[in-house]
Amino acid sequence: MTDIPSPRSGAGRVPDWWDALYDAPDGEDARAVEPETADPEPEVEAVAPGWLTPQPDYYPRPHTPVFLTRAPDRIAISGKTRAGLYNASAAGAGWALGLYDPLAAALADCGHDSTAGALVLGTTTCLLIAHTWDRRTRHWWPGIAWAARIPLATALLALALWAPAAP
Template identity: 30%
Template sequence: MSDTRPGADELRIRALLRAREVGPNAVPPQPTERPRDWFDDLVDYNAPTVTQQDTPAPAPPAAKPKPAPRRVRPRRVRKEGYDPLAVRSPRQSLADAWDRIPPRVRWLGYHASAAYLGWELGLVDWASYVTAWIAETGLIGVQAFFWYATGAATVFLYRRTRHWWLPVAWLAAVPASSVVAGVLLYAPNS
């Protein structure tokens, strides 16, 4: 019978593999921080930006005349203490968890769910049908202008009610999100 115990060379190679953390018996290294993924890029994109009030303005050059002041739109400022990469305790209130969702992700969920309800009600198919009808009959006409006005009315309804109580605002967003989804899903057959 042959001896199945490992020899000196095999034991030496095993020790080298373990030291270099490779091989079947090696323990994989524990990452110090989790690897970045697509969601981290989205959160970084939503990270607060430095506004003009936070940075000191450079001194204007002495030789050139001072340009007319531009009107600067104020940017949204995140809540104090927002750090997208900070490790948080899994025990938090639902309101804290909701506040920590990036605004773009909330916006996407809000409008995607409104468009889904419109899909179930048939509004998305209707908007695709109307878009196809306008494409076939022409962009200028009495009925085409009627549908343009109807689309503008849905956007006006959404814009007017978006700061109301959330369920009412969401129901008012259903037609606007459905029309946008229906127009985007339109594909000519020919």
């Protein structure tokens, strides 16, 4: 059976700082004791500012352009008008992307059999999109939230433009 050397035996297995921690008197924080063999840190001479050191105003500091920060002061659009433009542009984008045609065709197909069935289909589609998709994307960055509004605005547009009396 081999003997395991104690930390004080100096067998080289334990670092020097261990002895300082091991010998710390009771009541003192053993971590505050520094080893006696520590070299003092060399002092660094302060370099006087010269032509090689960058000046504080050397790097540009980006800021928001003035026309963006002053625009809300100059444009007086009510909140309802802004919301209407937001939703109308999303519906127009859905129309341009071709999302309107499948929804309008589904409403027209269901409307041939029953007007109430087409209304239920359109209302259910709008509520389903609003609950599962739009409700979770409203807090996103405004540009992405607008893109996420396109399906709901297009479904509402298809429901609003569906005419059951049209041949």
